Amino acid sequence: MAPTIEPVQTSRDFPASTTVVIIGGGIIGLTAALALSERGIPVVVLEKGRIAGEQSSRNLGWIRKTSRHREDVPLALASDRLWAGMAERVGSDVGYRQSGIMFLAKTDEQLAMHEAWLKSVESLSLDSKLLSAREIDSRVPGGKGEWAGGIFTASDGRAEPSLASSAIAKAAMAKGAVIVENCAVRTVSRSGGKVSGVVTERGEIRCDQALLTGGMWSRRFLGNIGVSLPTLPLILSVFKTAPMEGPTEIAVGGPDFSFRKHKDGGYIITQRGALDAPLLLDHLLVGSRYLGVLRSQRHLLRISLGKHFLRDLALPRRWRAGKSSPFERVRTMDPPVNAGLNDEAQRNLAAAWPVFEQATVESSWAGMIDITPDSNPVIGAVPGVPGLSIASGFSGHGFGTSPAAGQLAADLVAGSEPIIDPTPYRFERF
Numbered sequence: 001m002a003p004t005i006e007p008v009q010t011s012r013d014f015p016a017s018t019t020v021v022i023i024g025g026g027i028i029g030l031t032a033a034l035a036l037s038e039r040g041i042p043v044v045v046l047e048k049g050r051i052a053g054e055q056s057s058r059n060l061g062w063i064r065k066t067s068r069h070r071e072d073v074p075l076a077l078a079s080d081r082l083w084a085g086m087a088e089r090v091g092s093d094v095g096y097r098q099s100g101i102m103f104l105a106k107t108d109e110q111l112a113m114h115e116a117w118l119k120s121v122e123s124l125s126l127d128s129k130l131l132s133a134r135e136i137d138s139r140v141p142g143g144k145g146e147w148a149g150g151i152f153t154a155s156d157g158r159a160e161p162s163l164a165s166s167a168i169a170k171a172a173m174a175k176g177a178v179i180v181e182n183c184a185v186r187t188v189s190r191s192g193g194k195v196s197g198v199v200t201e202r203g204e205i206r207c208d209q210a211l212l213t214g215g216m217w218s219r220r221f222l223g224n225i226g227v228s229l230p231t232l233p234l235i236l237s238v239f240k241t242a243p244m245e246g247p248t249e250i251a252v253g254g255p256d257f258s259f260r261k262h263k264d265g266g267y268i269i270t271q272r273g274a275l276d277a278p279l280l281l282d283h284l285l286v287g288s289r290y291l292g293v294l295r296s297q298r299h300l301l302r303i304s305l306g307k308h309f310l311r312d313l314a315l316p317r318r319w320r321a322g323k324s325s326p327f328e329r330v331r332t333m334d335p336p337v338n339a340g341l342n343d344e345a346q347r348n349l350a351a352a353w354p355v356f357e358q359a360t361v362e363s364s365w366a367g368m369i370d371i372t373p374d375s376n377p378v379i380g381a382v383p384g385v386p387g388l389s390i391a392s393g394f395s396g397h398g399f400g401t402s403p404a405a406g407q408l409a410a411d412l413v414a415g416s417e418p419i420i421d422p423t424p425y426r427f428e429r430f
């Protein structure tokens with residue numbers, strides 16, 4: 001089950017035409033809709049299930065620059081500025097707090113990786129700094145772990161996934177955006193080679209441009225029109241504790257656990273050192289592009305061949321606009337929780353900060369992440385399909401950058417000055 005989000009009353013109308021159709025109502029599609037509607041551009045968001053029902057409600061809520069690729073940091077810095085003004089912009093709290101993020105290193109090798117990252121972003125003047133074991137103890141008291149050191153960025157933070165997408169959706173609607181739930185987009189329609197509409201399960205909507213923000217489904221959507229977006233899925237299991245006395249407001253990532261405080265005083269916890277990697281046909285099709293990442297990250301992956309493979313195989317890869325699509329078959333991707341990984345996280349965390357021995361698990365869930373070969377998203381025009389743009393492939397860190405990512409997508413669609421240089425995100429890099 002996904003964590004519940006603030007309810008939003010979306011539209012019952014089904015418009016015949018608009019200027020921009022956004023395919024997918026996660027936080028990226030919703031922030032793009034907000035940015036477009038603020039400029040007076042008519043926009044319709046179509047969501048196959050419920051808004052933020054997939055990754056955007058299931059994520060940890062971390063907003064970080066720490067450990068991002070150098071070329072991805074400008075997007076994160078622009079997002080920090082937008083998060084800071086978000087509550088005022090949308091007229092309600094989104095849970096944003098600049099409470100800092102800390103990553104811990106158990107070994108000298110892990111610490112050397114943090115040092116190398118810090119060196120790689122030297123010229124960007126971030127406030128990230130290395131910490132000694134003693135400094136870790138003083139910032140996060142009560143610990144028993146033995147750390148080689150850590151890295152801390154005070155200007156990193158968190159927001160609440162249970163609030164953010166709903167607040168952004170409501171603000172976009174107040175500015176004129178139309179959001180329709182339970183409406184899968186099957187494909188785009190074209191005239192004269194250019195996108196002229198989208199075909200949905202409820203009929204066609206004519207539009208000048210379409211923006212695909214379908215998260216892990218964007219690969220399948222594009223595959224049906226002959227475009228290969230190289231993304232692969234990973235599954236992360238998460239649990240939340242009941243409100244408790246915790247050690248810090250800082251979000252802390254250890255090698256084999258992470259925790260951050262929830263607005264209700266509970267903690268959101270995960271096994272940071274392990275992700276489920278279900279093997280799919282896509283691994284055969286695009287897996288070779290990931291060999292570089294695999295070499296350095298293999299130890300994080302729990303690879304399996306099982307139910308996911310068969311379920312995925314049963315979903316069509318090609319379909320006609322007049323026929324039901326995979327998006328109607330799977331309204332919400334709700335992968336099973338790996339209880340074993342959650343148990344590991346709880347044990348590892350309690351060994352490091354014994355206060356967590358008292359934690360009561362309140363709920364748990366899992367989410368499927370869309371990973372690209374270089375872990376950066378794709379934002380911009382889809383090659384060979386004039387009128388279609390994309391913002392997808394956020395590789396497990398798109399909640400934090402969503403305000404600027406959605407705005408960048410909106411800038412590119414509207415043909416206005418982009419909020420940051422979009423070059424690192426071009427589809428053509430693959």
Ligand SMILES: Cc1cc2nc3c(=O)[nH]c(=O)nc-3n(C[C@H](O)[C@H](O)[C@H](O)COP(=O)(O)OP(=O)(O)OC[C@H]3O[C@@H](n4cnc5c(N)ncnc54)[C@H](O)[C@@H]3O)c2cc1C
Pocket residue numbers: 023024025026027028029046047048049050051052053054055056057058059060061062063064183184185186213214215216217218221236237238327331332366367368369391392393394395396397398399400401
């Ligand atoms: C467990 C977990 C923890 C994470 N932790 C963090 C974190 O701490 N910090 C961070 O920055 N990021 C984190 N992330 C990543 C972050 O959640 C995502 O990068 C971000 O939410 C991506 O948003 P999105 O809008 O692209 O995708 P999604 O939220 O997945 O939204 C895509 C939407 O498109 C809809 N859709 C797809 N195809 C169609 C179609 N054809 N027609 C209609 N609708 C369609 C889907 O139903 C879905 O609702 C985490 C992710 C997970 C799963």
